[in-house]
Structure formats: C-alpha cells, structure tokens
Amino acid sequence: MTAVSAVIRNQGVIPLTRIPVVSYPEFIRVVDELMTGGLHCVNYFAWAEGDMLKFIICLANDSDGTIHLLMHKSPKRTGLQLDALSLQHYQLHIFEREISENFGVDFTGHPWPKPVRYAWNRADQSKLINNYPFYKIDSDELHEVGVGPIHAGVIEPGHFRFLCNGETVLHLEIQLGWQHRGVESLFLTKPGLLQRTILSESIASDTSVGHSLAFVSLLESLAGINPGETLEMERTLALELERIAMHLGDLSNVNIGMAYQLASAVFGTLRTPVINYTQTWCGNRFGKGLNRVGGSHYPFNDELAAKLLDLMNKVEETAKPMADRLFGLPSFLMRSESIGRVTEAQTRLIGAVGMAARNAGVARDIRVTHPFASYRNHPIESQTLTQGDVWARMMLRNLELNDSVYYVRDLTRTWMDTHEPVSVPAEEKKLQLAADSFAVSLVEGWRGEVCHCAVTGSNGAIVHYKVKDPSLHNWMALALSLRNLEISDFPINNKSYNLSYCGFDL
Amino acid sequence: MVSLLIILICSLFIPGIIVKTKALFSGRKGPGVFQPWLDIIRLLKKGSVYSSVSSYVFQLGATTYLASVIVAALVVPFDQYPSVISFPGDFVMFAYLLALGRFLIIISALDVSSGFEGMGANREAFYSLLAEPAFFILMGSLAMFTGYTSFHDIYSHLHYADRYAVIIAIISGYVLANFTLVENSRLPVDDPLTHLELTMVHEVMVLDHSGFDLGLIKIANNLKLVLLNTLSINCFIPQDWPVALQVITFLLLQTVFAAGVGYVESFRARNKMAMNPQFILSISAISLILIFVIIILNNKI
Numbered sequence: 001m002t003a004v005s006a007v008i009r010n011q012g013v014i015p016l017t018r019i020p021v022v023s024y025p026e027f028i029r030v031v032d033e034l035m036t037g038g039l040h041c042v043n044y045f046a047w048a049e050g051d052m053l054k055f056i057i058c059l060a061n062d063s064d065g066t067i068h069l070l071m072h073k074s075p076k077r078t079g080l081q082l083d084a085l086s087l088q089h090y091q092l093h094i095f096e097r098e099i100s101e102n103f104g105v106d107f108t109g110h111p112w113p114k115p116v117r118y119a120w121n122r123a124d125q126s127k128l129i130n131n132y133p134f135y136k137i138d139s140d141e142l143h144e145v146g147v148g149p150i151h152a153g154v155i156e157p158g159h160f161r162f163l164c165n166g167e168t169v170l171h172l173e174i175q176l177g178w179q180h181r182g183v184e185s186l187f188l189t190k191p192g193l194l195q196r197t198i199l200s201e202s203i204a205s206d207t208s209v210g211h212s213l214a215f216v217s218l219l220e221s222l223a224g225i226n227p228g229e230t231l232e233m234e235r236t237l238a239l240e241l242e243r244i245a246m247h248l249g250d251l252s253n254v255n256i257g258m259a260y261q262l263a264s265a266v267f268g269t270l271r272t273p274v275i276n277y278t279q280t281w282c283g284n285r286f287g288k289g290l291n292r293v294g295g296s297h298y299p300f301n302d303e304l305a306a307k308l309l310d311l312m313n314k315v316e317e318t319a320k321p322m323a324d325r326l327f328g329l330p331s332f333l334m335r336s337e338s339i340g341r342v343t344e345a346q347t348r349l350i351g352a353v354g355m356a357a358r359n360a361g362v363a364r365d366i367r368v369t370h371p372f373a374s375y376r377n378h379p380i381e382s383q384t385l386t387q388g389d390v391w392a393r394m395m396l397r398n399l400e401l402n403d404s405v406y407y408v409r410d411l412t413r414t415w416m417d418t419h420e421p422v423s424v425p426a427e428e429k430k431l432q433l434a435a436d437s438f439a440v441s442l443v444e445g446w447r448g449e450v451c452h453c454a455v456t457g458s459n460g461a462i463v464h465y466k467v468k469d470p471s472l473h474n475w476m477a478l479a480l481s482l483r484n485l486e487i488s489d490f491p492i493n494n495k496s497y498n499l500s501y502c503g504f505d506l
Numbered sequence: 507m508v509s510l511l512i513i514l515i516c517s518l519f520i521p522g523i524i525v526k527t528k529a530l531f532s533g534r535k536g537p538g539v540f541q542p543w544l545d546i547i548r549l550l551k552k553g554s555v556y557s558s559v560s561s562y563v564f565q566l567g568a569t570t571y572l573a574s575v576i577v578a579a580l581v582v583p584f585d586q587y588p589s590v591i592s593f594p595g596d597f598v599m600f601a602y603l604l605a606l607g608r609f610l611i612i613i614s615a616l617d618v619s620s621g622f623e624g625m626g627a628n629r630e631a632f633y634s635l636l637a638e639p640a641f642f643i644l645m646g647s648l649a650m651f652t653g654y655t656s657f658h659d660i661y662s663h664l665h666y667a668d669r670y671a672v673i674i675a676i677i678s679g680y681v682l683a684n685f686t687l688v689e690n691s692r693l694p695v696d697d698p699l700t701h702l703e704l705t706m707v708h709e710v711m712v713l714d715h716s717g718f719d720l721g722l723i724k725i726a727n728n729l730k731l732v733l734l735n736t737l738s739i740n741c742f743i744p745q746d747w748p749v750a751l752q753v754i755t756f757l758l759l760q761t762v763f764a765a766g767v768g769y770v771e772s773f774r775a776r777n778k779m780a781m782n783p784q785f786i787l788s789i790s791a792i793s794l795i796l797i798f799v800i801i802i803l804n805n806k807i
Contacts, residue, residue, distance in 0.1 A: 143621070143624075144621070145621040145622070145625070145704075146621060147703070147704065152701050152702060152703055153701050153702075167625070167779065167780075255775070256700075257700075257702060257705070258775040258776060259693055259697035259699070259700060259771070259775055259776040260773075260774065260775035260776075261528060261531065261532050261771060261772045261773075262531070262532065262772055262773055264532075265532035265533055265534075269533065329774070329775065331694065331774040331775040331776070331777070332775045334775075334777070334778055334781065335775045335776070335777075335778050339778070486778075486779050486780055487625070487704055488704055488705045488779040489778070489779070490704050491702035491704055491705055
C-alpha cells in the first residue's frame with residue numbers, strides 16, 4: 001500500500017498535490033489507525049474552495065517528530081452529514097465543532113455538538129450566544145451558579161456555569177466566544193506583511209512571542225528563508241523570557257487566590273524586571289516588535305547579553321528560596337494537593353497539550369518532540385509530573401522556571417561565543433511564497449503548542465490561515481478538574497491553568 | 507462610658523493597622539492607618555443603589571447590622587470599669603445582638619436572589635453556628651468560675667478569684683482571639699481582600715450593598731473587630747494598675763493584636779473551605795478544656 005498520509009516535519013512546507021485526498025470512510029480509517037497508535041491532533045480544519053469543502057488534519061507523532069497530513073473533500077452544501085470522528089477520538093471534538101459551526105457540516109453522533117465561538121461568518125446565523133444549549137440536570141436538590149461573562153477581576157469575558165450539589169460541583173460548563181475579533185479572517189483580508197505580523201502578536205498578548213514566532217517561522221518556511229542560527233537563538237531567548245515572566249506571574253496569581261501574600265508579592269515583583277528587560281530589548285514588555293520575517297529590528301548585543309545574565313541570576317536568587325518556602329508551607333500544601341485532579345487517562349482523552357498535559361503524566365512538549373529554532377541544536381529538558389492537581393501545576397511552573405533560567409543562561413553564553421550579524425527583516429515585495437502549498441508551524445509557547453497553518457493559492461497568496469492556541473484543547477481540562485470539587489476551589493484551579501480567552505475566541 | 511469611648515477610639519486605627527502591617531510585610535508602603543475610615547466617609551457621601559428585585563428586607567440589612575453592633579458595644583466593659591449597660595446575663599444579649607445583625611445581613615443577601623450571595627449566606631450561617639458554642643462554653647465557664655453572669659462582674663472578679671486565674675485568662679484570651687478571627691472573616695477562615703466571589707464568605711454577602719449602606723456595614727465590621735478584641739484583651743490587663751497605664755496597655759495590646767492578624771495573613775495561605783468547620787470546632791474544643799479545668803478547680807467532681 002502506498003503512503004496513506006503525507007509526512008512533514010515541524011515548520012515544513014508541502015505542495016497540496018502531495019497530500020493524499022481520500023474518501024471520508026478511508027479518512028476515518030487512517031486517522032483512527034494513526035491516533036490509536038498514539039498520535040495527537042494538532043489541527044483539523046476545513047476551508048471552502050469554489051464549491052468544494054476541503055478538510056485537512058495534522059497529526060503529530062511525538063516519538064519521531066513527524067507530522068502526518070491527510071485530506072478529504074466534500075461538495076459544499078447545507079446539511080452535509082459526516083460521521084463524527086469524536087466518537088472514537090474525543091480530542092477531535094473541538095475541531096469538529098468548529099468545522100460544524102463555520103460550514104454547517106453535521107457530524108452525526110457528535111457527543112457534544114455545541115457552538116464554539118460564534119464567528120461573524122458562521123454558517124448558521126440563528127445560533128446566538130443567548131441560546132447556547134447548556135447541559136442541564138432537572139433536579140430540585142441541585143442548583144446552578146453562573147459566573148461571568150464579566151469577570152470579577154475584569155480580565156476577559158467567559159461564562160462559567162456550575163451545576164452544584166450544595167458546595168460540590170457536579171459539572172462545569174465553560175461557554176466562550178464573547179469576543180469577536182475575527183483574527184483568522186483578518187489574516188486573509190489584511191494582506192500586508194506588517195499587518196499580519198502585528199496581528200499574530202495580538203492573537204493572545206500573553207503569548208505574543210509564541211504566536212508571532214509561529215507566524216514568522218511559517219512565512220519563512222513558505223518563502224524559503226533561512227533565518228540563521230543567531231537570529232534563531234535570539235528568538236528562542238525571547239520565547240524563554242516570555243515563559244519565565246508568565247510562570248512568575250502565575251505563581252504570584254495562584255498565591256493571591258490562596259491568600260498567601262508573601263509568595264504573591266515576591267513572585268509578582270520578580271516578574272516586573274523580566275518584562276522590563278524585554279522592554280529594554282525591543283521597546284515592548286510583551287516582546288511585540290521582536291519577531292519579524294527574515295530578520296530583526298532589535299538585534300541582540302553584548303550589553304543586553306550581560307544584562308540578561310544578571311537578570312537570570314536575580315531571578316534564580318529570589319525565586320528559589322521563595323519556592324522552597326512555598327512548597328514546604330503546610331497551609332499551601334493543604335490548599336493545593338489533590339485539588340483539581342485530572343488523571344492521565346482524561347488528559348489523553350481530551351488531547352490536552354503543554355503544561356496542562358505535562359502536569360498529569362503526559363509528556364507533550366514541542367520543544368523536545370518537534371524541535372524548532374534553537375531547540376534543534378540546543379536541546380532543552382522537559383519536565384513531567386504525574387499528580388495532575390493544583391500542586392503539580394504550581395510545581396511544574398517552578399521546575400520549568402528553573403530550567404528556563406539555566407537554558408537562557410547557556411544560550412546567552414553560546415550567543416556571545418558564536419553570534420554573527422543579523423539581517424534586517426525581509427521586504428514584503430521581495431517575499432515570494434511557495435504556490436499551492438500547505439505549511440504548518442508548531443511552537444511551544446508557555447501554555448503549550450501554538451499551531452499556525454497556511455494554505456497558499458496558485459500565485460503564492462495565502463488563501464486560508466488557521467490559528468490554534470493551546471487553550472483550545474485545555475479549557476476542557478479545567479472543566480474536568482472541577483468534577484466533584486468544592487466550588488470555592490474553582491478560582492485557584494482556573495488560575496493554575498491560566499488559559500487564554502482571546503486565544504480561543506480569536 | 508470609658509469603655510465605649512476607648513472602643514470607639516480603637517476602631518479608628520485598628521483596621522488600618524492590619525492593612526498597614528500586611529503592606530509592610532509584602533514590601534509595599536501601604537495606605538495610612540486612617541485610610542479605611544476615609545474610604546467609609548467617601549462611601550457615606552454616596553447614595554445607595556437597590557436592585558429592582560430586592561425588597562425592604564434588603565434595605566433593613568445594613569442599618570440593623572450597625573445598630574445591633576452599636577448596642578452590643580454598650581455592654582462591653584473596659585477592664586474593671588463598667589460598661590454603659592450592665593445586668594446579669596448581658597453576655598447572652600451581646601451574643602444574640604451580634605447574631606441578630608448577622609441574621610439581617612444573611613436575609614438581605616438572600617433577598618437579592620443571587621447565586622453567589624446565597625452561597626455566602628449559607629457559609630456565614632454555617633460557620634457562625636459552629637462558632638457559637640465556643641463563645642457560650644467560654645463565657646459559661648467564666649461565669650461558673652467567678653460566680654457572676656455579666657461581662658462587667660466577670661472581668662472585675664477574674665483576676666482576684668484564684669491564682670489559677672492566669673491560666674484561665676490565657677486560655678480564654680486565646681479562644682476569644684480565634685473567635686474574633688472567625689467572626690470578623692479574617693484568615694484562615696475567610697480572606698477579606700479576595701476578589702473571587704466563589705471563595706468569599708462574608709464579603710460576597712454584601713456584594714449588592716453599595717454607597718451609604720456599604721459604609722454602614724464597614725463601620726459595623728470595624729466596631730465588631732475592636733469589640734471582640736476587647737473581650738480577649740480584658741483578660742490580660744491587671745486591675746491594680748493605674749488607669750493611665752491600663753489605657754496604654756490596652757491600646758498597645760489592640761495594636762499588637764492587629765499587627766498579629768496582619769502577620770498571620772502575610773505568611774500563610776487560607777484554609778481549604780472544607781477545613782473551616784474543623785478549625786472552628788477546634789476553638790470550641792479548647793473552650794471545653796477550660797470548662798473541665800474550672801469544674802475541677804471548683805471541686806465539682
């Protein structure tokens with residue numbers, strides 16, 4: 001039998017004609033076979049081309065670093081019915097819901113057929129956020145508690161509905177889709193390179209380096225540009241700095257939720273010099289403006305490198321004693337251990353990625369399995385814990401924080417020894433993207449795998465762009481973590497995941 | 507009168523001292539010690555907003571709560587100096603005046619029919635139910651020990667009745683201090699600073715109170731904190747000291763208590779909600795020890 005699926009590597013490009021297009025039953029068979037073999041889905045989406053609807057699935061093999069691609073086609077018409085793959089592989093539920101929402105495809109047998117984000121160009125305009133089909137249990141003993149969409153801390157909008165038996169949560173349903181920026185369609189309607197780059201930085205501002213790195217790598221692979229080792233090192237430094245800053249911020253934030261003031265103050269104030277460093281480097285605390293296609297406007301220099309080494313020493317000196325104290329504090333342990341447990345089986349079932357997977361025994365880290373940028377030549381160690389509770393999520397942040405500090409230090413020294421001049425970003429008019437191709441770019445942001453995919457047309461213009469934030473998978477982990485837990489434990493659970501609302505809503 | 511005066515004076519700065527201590531421990535400068543009262547003045551200048559689904563029950567809440575705390579303040583003595591009102595069994599009235607205020611706040615929280623406030627009311631009712639035995643076992647033991655049943659008489663005779671009075675004063679001071687933490691929704695039972703409705707106890711009940719009403723509730727909270735503090739501090743001040751020294755010691759102990767609360771709240775996390783009943787019952791358990799000590803001392807067994 002010939003190759004049943006096309007195989008590429010992370011940040012690879014493949015002509016569309018080389019991706020096998022199979023019938024839907026065959027598609028189901030191959031996907032089922034691959035996923036049963038342990039592959040996880042990084043993206044599955046559809047786009048309309050003429051009167052045809054084209055579907056493509058990207059399955060990542062964590063053991064050999066490959067990504068399997070497979071397509072199927074259907075004529076575009078209302079009421080199109082396809083068998084739901086989610087029945088066998090539940091992690092696909094969110095992708096099938098998205099396709100169903102955007103194109104009106106009816107996945108028969110889908111266990112949870114609900115709208116995802118109420119995009120403006122959704123197929124069925126009669127589906128409104130006000131008539132979202134909430135899960136209900138008819139009982140006089142149970143009560144519902146609705147939280148949001150306006151958040152108590154006025155962060156982002158999201159509605160949480162708890163079905164409670166007294167103080168115990170039986171079920172939590174998370175309803176998102178309150179923001180309507182239309183990021184994916186903006187990628188098509190705003191053709192300018194700078195417009196698109198800035199857009200990628202704004203997908204989720206707490207992951208601006210992660211998302212913009214995914215975007216620029218994608219475009220570089222489509223345009224055949226090799227960014228060069230030095231530039232890759234600089235980008236990797238920025239990505240790790242983002243991870244350090246966000247982990248510090250989250251360690252602080254969970255402690256605010258637990259009312260442990262000391263740790264929240266120490267980690268919180270330590271985050272400031274880290275993001276201020278990024279500002280010194282590129283003028284923006286979140287690293288906006290740093291990642292540009294083919295080069296950099298803010299080349300790293302020796303002075304910055306020396307400052308970075310100092311900063312890493314400071315982070316290590318301050319964070320370590322605080323972490324030792326925190327993880328030995330009885331009241332913290334009481335508050336965090338066995339709270340919000342998600343098992344390994346559940347994690348695999350829902351296809352959680354990144355931190356949400358690694359805290360529950362699923363070693364899923366793109367930096368290790370599908371290395372990109374400097375992780376290819378300078379491997380990083382990835383940590384996996386098995387407990388899957390609030391404690392594990394806090395501990396994992398602490399461990400990753402330490403690893404990142406060491407890694408940044410090593411990489412900075414390597415940069416000092418080996419760096420070469422970095423070119424200025426490529427000019428838009430000189431950028432020629434590969435025609436009729438498909439490209440995928442995976443980046444391990446601090447939350448988990450960020451996946452950007454692009455499909456180009458016959459003149460090299462992008463005809464479809466797909467963004468996937470790790471939160472798309474991971475919100476389900478938060479919902480599961482609340483099962484049979486006290487409702488008062490929701491805030492620390494939510495903070496311990498710290499998922500993205502805008503990364504989901506797009 | 508002297509007791510009421512000194513309680514009012516303390517309530518001016520004690521809440522501010524807790525906030526200041528916490529700020530200093532976290533490396534911030536923090537607001538001035540009178541900031542809580544400046545906030546209250548700001549609130550009092552505003553009007554109140556009433557939800558269209560609430561009734562007169564909701565509007566009763568804040569006023570009755572403050573009134574009940576003020577009347578309760580009248581029976582609290584300062585050391586051997588009498589309170590404004592004193593009669594046998596006044597500590598029972600004290601406890602149930604506070605309970606009355608709490609009841610009104612609870613039903614005003616239920617009146618707005620919000621899921622959050624219902625949960626908060628449920629928790630508050632449950633915790634105060636558990637905390638009540640601690641107070642009555644303690645006051646009952648002290649009444650049995652001294653042979654009197656009013657706050658003033660109990661405190662005036664506590665120090666002279668027996669040389670074991672020191673131990674008894676220490677245990678009752680400890681129990682009352684913990685009782686104060688529970689009653690005033692401080693750590694580890696509640697977190698007065700949290701913005702997370704789902705974890706709140708007292709704060710979530712007053713979410714719908716605004717402006718003037720919220721100001722009244724905050725005044726009542728401040729008074730209640732100092733009132734209950736006074737009950738435990740009274741156990742420690744010797745009665746043969748000159749009055750000036752007693753006042754200074756009293757103010758000092760109030761400050762130390764407030765700073766202590768600030769210290770505790772800076773260096774520990776709060777309890778898991780399910781642990782709270784256990785924590786509150788342990789206070790009752792300690793007061794049970796006291797009653798057995800006193801039974802033995804009085805040769806009742």
